[in-house]
Amino acid sequence: VLSTLFFGGAALTTGLLLVTGAAGYIANFGWLLTLTLLLLGLEIVWFFRNPNRKIPTEPGVVVSPADGTLDTIEEIEHHEYIGGPAIEIGIFLSIFNVHINRTPVAGKIIKLAYRPGKCLNALRPESTRENERLEVYLQMPEPTNRPMLVQQITGAIARRIVCRIKPGDELTRGQQFGMIKLGSRTVIVFPREPGLEILSKPGDKLLAGSTILAKYKADSESVTPAAEASDEEKA
Template sequence: MDSQIDCIQPGGGVCMRIELTWGAWRRFYLRLFRRGYLKRMAKSRRGSENQCQWDVLDPRDLKFHVNQEGYSWSAADDPFTWRDQLPFARAGLAEMIIFSSVLIPLSCLFVILACRHSIGWSVVALLPILLQAEIIWFFRNPRREVPAESGLVVSPADGRVDLIEEIEHDEILDGPAIKIAIFLSVFNVHINRMPIAATVFGSGYRQGKFLSALKPESAWENERLELWIEGIEAPHRVMRVRQITGQLARRIVCHAKTGDRYQRGEQFGMIKLGSRTELIIPREEGLELAVKIGTKVQAGSSIMARYD
């Protein structure tokens, strides 16, 4: 695993810093008023090494470090697993709360001004309301029906296929390959899913620029994180899934670590606000592409390719 990937969001960000600061205050409160709760959490905690830069008191302290070895809790002992059942991406809950705490009061203020002074303020009030709606829509986490047929490769992202390129030799796949790039607009679901049932055997991360994801050069100049995966079923095909930031989407989230096993269509991360995802698959006899440039796809359910 790339040593630069020290948390699920290696690029950091303002919202992440706010959430970490809130975590420090939360731990202060727990130590002061919830000592019995802390004893129960310490008793059920697994592992012997803390990989975080702060004390791990309950599962919330591990949110940004689930892709690191160290402390953990079983699902039965984690009182916060209900957050995974929400119709929103858990990695984006903090952004939703932070933006809402600003946009909702702002909308109310403009509505009051419209009632007391001029109806023109009601038009201004629409702006934060629409932005609030977009934030909620952006972080939605819809359920997906994952096809079960063997030999299928499903889309790792929602969006539109904007590039299909043949590669003579890929160093990770150790042979010819095909790269399929998907552009995600701000209106797409931004959760990433595994294209096949696979084991993660490596990863790479590179800091970079934040060019528009529509520009071809964004693929190699922007910040990106990629996973190297090997199929669980024979013939154990090796593939690469690459998350790339965009002009607005500047935060890559990836929960996977080396050795993790995923089922086809299972979530492994997301990119926050408009971006690009690339899938590199082996080019071999019996491969049939199921998409073309311009095809709209959904992560986990749309078929990208078939292998005989």
């Protein structure tokens, strides 16, 4: 009888400890799960944020099409769409950057072109040529009719490009036209002309629609001024 009571009591005590431990584990896991979901929610809100931007109104300037870090500036002897010498600027967007894309100049959308490709890390130089992309071809208004190209490029994580414009659309400088979700790249190509001044350099932190990348000194009235962008502005 004593042995039965002893072993029975031990079993009951062990059972209570296991139940109590499990309850504590579940409670701790619940807090951990809640915290994880909260942080995830905050990250989503942070990622999709869309702050107001003051758009420069100075004639002849080219503004950044994306937030991020300017990591490459390349001179091209002949670009097919530009029709001559060009400047190519690459911008890396981390997961912490605003991912809204904005037009670098006022102009008309000529065409959109989707290019399938790889999903390499956007920090790798070859990602500019090899990754999946959407190319936005636009043309500035008269008198320059200057062509420009903006490329939305995916990365290892970012594999969805959003573009809410179509050929024929007329956009103002700094207007929202799409986004790339999570880390990615944006590339802009524009004509290299006499009097062109590059105002940003590798390593600079850029703000879409606000940071001036370059200026065509010869332009005086060829760029349509843009008002301050707002969160309600539609792409």
